[in-house]
Amino acid sequence: MSFIKEKEKFIENKLNELGYLNESVQILPSSKKELGDFQINTAMMLAKKYHKNPMEIAKEITSCLDLEFVNVNIANPGFINFSFQDESLLNYLNNGILNFQNLFDKHPEKLIFLDYGGANAAKALHVGHMRSANIGEALRRLCNLLGYKTISDVHLGDLGRQAGMLISEIKLRNPNLAFFDENYQGEYEKVNYTSKDLGEMYVAANIAANKDPKRMEEVREITAAIDSGNKRYLALWRQLVDISCVEIKKVYDELNCHFDLFEGELDSFKDIPAMLEVVNPFLYESNGAMVMDVKLETDTKEVPPLIVIKKDGATIYATRDLATIYSREKRFHPDEIWYVVDSRQGLYFEQVFRASYKAGLVNDKIKLLHLGFGTINGSDGKPYKTRDGGVMELGSLIDLIGIEIEAKIKEEIQENREEIKNKLTIATLKFADLMSNRQTDYIFDPVKFSSFDGKTGPYILYTSVRLKSILNKSEATNYQITTINNQEMKNIFLKILEISNVLNRSFQDKSLNYITDFLFDLASLFNKFYNNYHILTEPDIKIKNSYLGMTKLVSNVISNLLNVLAIDEVDKM
Ligand code: ARG
Numbered sequence: 001m002s003f004i005k006e007k008e009k010f011i012e013n014k015l016n017e018l019g020y021l022n023e024s025v026q027i028l029p030s031s032k033k034e035l036g037d038f039q040i041n042t043a044m045m046l047a048k049k050y051h052k053n054p055m056e057i058a059k060e061i062t063s064c065l066d067l068e069f070v071n072v073n074i075a076n077p078g079f080i081n082f083s084f085q086d087e088s089l090l091n092y093l094n095n096g097i098l099n100f101q102n103l104f105d106k107h108p109e110k111l112i113f114l115d116y117g118g119a120n121a122a123k124a125l126h127v128g129h130m131r132s133a134n135i136g137e138a139l140r141r142l143c144n145l146l147g148y149k150t151i152s153d154v155h156l157g158d159l160g161r162q163a164g165m166l167i168s169e170i171k172l173r174n175p176n177l178a179f180f181d182e183n184y185q186g187e188y189e190k191v192n193y194t195s196k197d198l199g200e201m202y203v204a205a206n207i208a209a210n211k212d213p214k215r216m217e218e219v220r221e222i223t224a225a226i227d228s229g230n231k232r233y234l235a236l237w238r239q240l241v242d243i244s245c246v247e248i249k250k251v252y253d254e255l256n257c258h259f260d261l262f263e264g265e266l267d268s269f270k271d272i273p274a275m276l277e278v279v280n281p282f283l284y285e286s287n288g289a290m291v292m293d294v295k296l297e298t299d300t301k302e303v304p305p306l307i308v309i310k311k312d313g314a315t316i317y318a319t320r321d322l323a324t325i326y327s328r329e330k331r332f333h334p335d336e337i338w339y340v341v342d343s344r345q346g347l348y349f350e351q352v353f354r355a356s357y358k359a360g361l362v363n364d365k366i367k368l369l370h371l372g373f374g375t376i377n378g379s380d381g382k383p384y385k386t387r388d389g390g391v392m393e394l395g396s397l398i399d400l401i402g403i404e405i406e407a408k409i410k411e412e413i414q415e416n417r418e419e420i421k422n423k424l425t426i427a428t429l430k431f432a433d434l435m436s437n438r439q440t441d442y443i444f445d446p447v448k449f450s451s452f453d454g455k456t457g458p459y460i461l462y463t464s465v466r467l468k469s470i471l472n473k474s475e476a477t478n479y480q481i482t483t484i485n486n487q488e489m490k491n492i493f494l495k496i497l498e499i500s501n502v503l504n505r506s507f508q509d510k511s512l513n514y515i516t517d518f519l520f521d522l523a524s525l526f527n528k529f530y531n532n533y534h535i536l537t538e539p540d541i542k543i544k545n546s547y548l549g550m551t552k553l554v555s556n557v558i559s560n561l562l563n564v565l566a567i568d569e570v571d572k573m
Helices: 003-018 042-050 054-062 086-098 127-145 161-173 195-211 213-227 231-254 266-282 317-332 343-359 394-406 417-435 457-474 487-496 499-509 513-532 541-564
Strands: 038-040 069-075 079-084 111-115 149-153 283-286 289-292 306-309 336-342 367-373
Touching (some): 003 042, 042 079, 054 069, 054 079, 161 195, 161 231, 266 343, 306 317, 306 343, 417 513, 457 513, 487 513
Parallel strands (some): 111 336
Antiparallel strands (some): 038 079
């Protein structure tokens, strides 16, 4: 159990003995540091509930506290302030040196299924896909740290207009391919395109189709044919998806994303008939389409019916999501399914979830959650664009930050320079992406985000390099903190005591900003200490060892939390 939690439980037990049953106590950092490191406001809360004088209750509580609580005092109208004995603090912190896991509380077992990434096959990833990948991956790692089991799936967008576009373009350029011969019976040859070719052909098709309605009609027909299982087109399209996945997987590798499943909308095809059997009794016809009512009496804004089958008989995004929910439940029985997808799909997910519960695709014990996120904006407050107004592709963004970073890495670092640059670039992007609350939009500022100073990824990595370099130089092998020698040191320890709360809040809100804030605070506190004290040349051996123990502890904490954010460390920078 974490130190703070243990002390909270201690006070809760004492309250039980005093007759205040089943109360919960929260130990908070004191708002008046001169009165103590911590405070509880329990006396005021109980006073209201039990109609008693808060000062009286405060006295009752303080008389029960044991020797680990020191400098206990009561302030009007009933705040209890205190600090903890150094020895008990150090015991907990030294356990944290041995194992980071000793610093926080584990959660009950649950299986959480995470759907994030969501790249679209044969199209470049854009900045929104990055946000889904960054948040989703970090949430997955946070879940694992807290003891949950997880399964992650990318839910690739491998069906839609882009399929029709590409195939119509290939048909134009190579009409003699077997895929376009209705009478062909044999095996299909392997096509020889690169991912770059696909990108180029997609652009060409897009321009042509937007000019020529006949071409657009063809695109629509091919897309619909794939949807209804046309073997020839499907055979070609699957090859194109595979080609584009090679590229997509490379990007996810760069972003340190791990997917247990790399499935997509196409994979859900096989589950559509079984899903429809469950959903059918709830469908009715509307303008030729098959739809389902999902509004509730309590709605304050209109929730339109969910279209499940289009009027031409084709499936849509929703059909595939319903089939996917059906299959995830059948195969894995998760307790929760989380969708890390742009907030602008909020209404859509509300409809899909309501439909799933209503038709009984999942029972209502399963939690379906849409974890929407805000957009990444330019300085004009509108979604981030390239200079010429196009969609910002992730690749271009990575290049842009890479240039900023390259200019800042120390001149003398030549060995592995490229690798260091790449890691710092991803660290910059991830930290910036995770430090604003998940639900808010933020303005992308390449210069600020890539700075080696301030609340940035590179600053945290810079601190981590410093910590490791001190530890290397010290050649210590055994770490033990035996004394808290000054206020700067104390402040670092008090910060570390917050860790359990930080992780819990991140988990509660499904937002990583509490962790980025914590990392920044801890790094700043350590750097402040470093500027005031000399660790390696400290003459008093007991003090020096304690400094080194603290350095090791801070290094452990920072490494482990960076790992949650899926940010790699570097050796030098
Ligand atoms: N491919 C979709 C997009 O680019 C995101 C997929 C999200 N996941 C899902 N199960 N619908 O918008």
